[in-house]
Amino acid sequence: MAEFFHMGGYAFYVWMSFGISALVLLVNFLQPLLKHRQALREAEDYYSEV
Amino acid sequence: MRGFFYLIKRDLTLAFRRRGEATNSLVFFGLVVLLFPIGIGASEKLLSEVAPGLIWIAALLATMLSLDNLFKEDFQDGTLEQWALSEHSLVSFAWARLFSHWVITAVPLIIVAPLFAISLSLPAEAIWVLVLSLLLGTPLLIFIGGIGVALTTGLKKSSMLLPLLVLPFYIPVLIFGASAVEVTAGGWSAAGQLYVLGALFVLGIALAPFAVASALKVSVSQ
Amino acid sequence: MNIIAKWYYRLGAPNWFYPLAGKMIPWVAAIFVALLIPGLYMGLVTAPADYQQGESFRIMYVHVPAAWLSMFVYAAMAIAAVVALVWRVRMAEIMIISSAPIGASFAFIALITGSLWGKPMWGAWWVWDARLTSELILFFIYLGIFALYNAIEDKQTAGKAMSILTLVGVINLPIIHYSVVWWNTLHQAATVSKFDTPSIHIDMLIPLLLMAAAFQFLYLLLLLMKMRANLLEQDLASGWVKKIVFERQKNLKK
Numbered sequence: 001m002a003e004f005f006h007m008g009g010y011a012f013y014v015w016m017s018f019g020i021s022a023l024v025l026l027v028n029f030l031q032p033l034l035k036h037r038q039a040l041r042e043a044e045d046y047y048s049e050v
Numbered sequence: 051m052r053g054f055f056y057l058i059k060r061d062l063t064l065a066f067r068r069r070g071e072a073t074n075s076l077v078f079f080g081l082v083v084l085l086f087p088i089g090i091g092a093s094e095k096l097l098s099e100v101a102p103g104l105i106w107i108a109a110l111l112a113t114m115l116s117l118d119n120l121f122k123e124d125f126q127d128g129t130l131e132q133w134a135l136s137e138h139s140l141v142s143f144a145w146a147r148l149f150s151h152w153v154i155t156a157v158p159l160i161i162v163a164p165l166f167a168i169s170l171s172l173p174a175e176a177i178w179v180l181v182l183s184l185l186l187g188t189p190l191l192i193f194i195g196g197i198g199v200a201l202t203t204g205l206k207k208s209s210m211l212l213p214l215l216v217l218p219f220y221i222p223v224l225i226f227g228a229s230a231v232e233v234t235a236g237g238w239s240a241a242g243q244l245y246v247l248g249a250l251f252v253l254g255i256a257l258a259p260f261a262v263a264s265a266l267k268v269s270v271s272q
Numbered sequence: 273m274n275i276i277a278k279w280y281y282r283l284g285a286p287n288w289f290y291p292l293a294g295k296m297i298p299w300v301a302a303i304f305v306a307l308l309i310p311g312l313y314m315g316l317v318t319a320p321a322d323y324q325q326g327e328s329f330r331i332m333y334v335h336v337p338a339a340w341l342s343m344f345v346y347a348a349m350a351i352a353a354v355v356a357l358v359w360r361v362r363m364a365e366i367m368i369i370s371s372a373p374i375g376a377s378f379a380f381i382a383l384i385t386g387s388l389w390g391k392p393m394w395g396a397w398w399v400w401d402a403r404l405t406s407e408l409i410l411f412f413i414y415l416g417i418f419a420l421y422n423a424i425e426d427k428q429t430a431g432k433a434m435s436i437l438t439l440v441g442v443i444n445l446p447i448i449h450y451s452v453v454w455w456n457t458l459h460q461a462a463t464v465s466k467f468d469t470p471s472i473h474i475d476m477l478i479p480l481l482l483m484a485a486a487f488q489f490l491y492l493l494l495l496l497m498k499m500r501a502n503l504l505e506q507d508l509a510s511g512w513v514k515k516i517v518f519e520r521q522k523n524l525k526k
């Protein structure tokens with residue numbers, strides 16, 4: 001297992017690559033979730049006032 | 051067609067009466083060239099090595115910045131709207147505007163470029179190629195840049211947007227323009243680079259006005 | 273009404289697209305996970321180490337799919353731009369503006385992982401080779417499209433302006449790419465595109481294709497989510513949003 005994480009001495013480069021990619025994609029995933037929720041809330045406010 | 055020549059004549063007359071505006075980009079060009087020896091050192095060998103790219107980048111930036119107000123006045127005073135409504139096509143309007151802008155801002159720049167080239171100790175034989183590459187390249191810069199200006203014409207503040215839209219598309223022009231001069235300075239033939247630049251020139255002159263016209267139409271309808 | 277015209281009107285109608293996309297999202301997400309897990313496992317564990325690059329070649333399993341997708345997303349945007357300009361379909365504009373940040377993210381990932389791969393292989397964080405430079409230019413073009421849309425307040429104008437810019441970009445991208453290749457040919461040649469004589473081992477290729485397929489579905493997933501969010505935000509005052517809000521409140525009361 002330790003050998004797997006060691007990546008033949010390239011651990012930093014390999015795990016940084018996968019980590020940064022995962023982070024960027026996670027932001028892309030969360031952004032529309034939050035935006036959708038906010039838009040829905042705004043719509044509810046808008047129609048409750050009408 | 052009559053409207054087309056009328057437009058060019060009008061623009062040239064206007065520019066001639068307001069020479070200050072046209073000289074601004076020339077002064078900018080000179081200042082940028084001046085900055086480099088100060089920034090990287092005045093060694094003659096180093097300067098002659100970077101001179102082709104340097105002059106080309108300075109010309110590119112000067113041309114791009116000169117574009118900023120290309121359609122703004124026509125947009126604000128309603129000229130653009132009248133053209134869009136009239137029987138004349140916006141394509142010929144765009145062509146005329148871009149062409150007269152080239153005459154006003156780029157031609158003086160091409161004329162003084164050899165002086166700066168000499169000051170950066172570019173070999174004499176490369177100077178002719180520099181002039182030729184600028185003759186082919188600057189219209190392209192203006193025609194491609196015109197698309198970006200047309201897209202941002204209706205905006206109130208667009209100063210940082212234009213470079214972002216336009217600079218990526220300037221890269222092929224810069225690559226072949228600067229390379230033509232560099233190769234000549236190194237003692238080889240620049241025919242290949244100049245042919246490619248010529249091909250891009252024809253392509254850009256033919257296609258860009260259509261993009262400019264449709265972008266203007268979008269800006270006007272706003 | 274013939275079938276094509278029917279689909280054309282339906283796809284252009286947000287009240288039809290919004291719930292459909294909502295129904296599709298869990299399925300697309302499931303397929304993405306189903307492709308990602310074996311892809312990651314095979315890529316990181318079972319694929320044999322490269323005899324030249326050692327374990328560092330595993331970076332390929334995010335770098336290459338991200339680079340492919342960064343180009344694929346632009347191609348999809350260009351098609352949508354034609355649809356938006358010729359048939360004036362607003363949904364195509366929403367698709368472009370939802371795609372641009374995803375494409376930029378893929379380009380960004382390709383750049384960062386390329387740099388992380390380049391350090392142990394070439395000995396430098398950044399090498400001005402043709403592919404990395406083209407990718408960087410593509411990244412800036414994505415940013416330009418996104419910035420233009422957000423700078424123009426009237427979204428109808430913004431959508432058209434952005435579509436024109438996208439098309440100008442698709443004409444220019446090949447020219448830019450070949451100029452940059454001509455400018456500098458230093459990188460290793462494309463190894464995967466020639467399938468008849470694969471120069472990459474099959475055990476390495478399968479996880480790569482799995483990851484590429486997973487990224488494809490990830491793009492679809494993110495695209496649907498972003499399109500839904502953008503539609504809801506822009507159409508706040510329109511009838512279909514009103515209907516959705518009231519139906520939601522009815523369900524909540526039950």
